[in-house]
Amino acid sequence: MPVSLEQDGALSRIRLEGAIDIGCAQELKELLVQGLTAGSEVRVLLAEATDLDVIAVELLWAARREAKVSSVGFAFEGQTPEPVAAALAEAGFEPFAATGETNYSGVGPCRMQ
DSSP: OOEEEEEETTEEEEEEEEEEOGGGHHHHHHHHHHHHHTTSEEEEEEEEEEEEOHHHHHHHHHHHHHHHHTTOOEEEESOOOHHHHHHHHHTTOHHHHHHOOSOOOOOOSOOOO
């Protein structure tokens, strides 16, 4: 399964594995919403992802924005593989890809519903 959610008390970890594309976009959105609505910290693990398409990038940006609005912690955990960082940078989200930090002011083009 390319997208999975592990919840442990106040922490939700969303693990992305392999190519994350439109084929798993609905599942990614549902797990991001589930993690955010649990009112817990959300951590996205990208270490096992091989590629992110623009839909996946938009969903991550929207989740980050929603987390900020809802005062829920949102961050990346672990390493970001070079192809994933490159996909993020190519999409124009260089601060997102280069640092993995969540303290930036950029917002994505869509909002979690």
